[in-house]
Amino acid sequence: MLSFAYIRKLSGEIDLGIDPSSCVAPEWAAAITGALLNPVYQDAHGVDRGKQYDATGNGIALRINTTPVTYRCVTAIHIHPLSK
Numbered sequence: 001m002l003s004f005a006y007i008r009k010l011s012g013e014i015d016l017g018i019d020p021s022s023c024v025a026p027e028w029a030a031a032i033t034g035a036l037l038n039p040v041y042q043d044a045h046g047v048d049r050g051k052q053y054d055a056t057g058n059g060i061a062l063r064i065n066t067t068p069v070t071y072r073c074v075t076a077i078h079i080h081p082l083s084k
Helices: 024-032
Strands: 001-007 012-019 036-038 052-057 058-068 074-081
Touching: 001 052, 024 036, 024 058
Parallel strands: none
Antiparallel strands: 001 012, 012 074, 036 052, 052 058, 058 074
């Protein structure tokens, strides 16, 4: 279940929010997309923003974000073209 969807026409970016009550497992999402866990999950101020999984291929970058602290659910998926 989506909680939001943004399509940015100029940049070609697509941002999809996943409803927290759906609780899509990040391990499943990473497995089907080939995304790998990014080891950095705190912002510049040391605040836990959730884990991030990244994948690239065919000129596209994919980022999967999870819930902070528990990391149990996917909160958002970001898709954007790689710079040429």
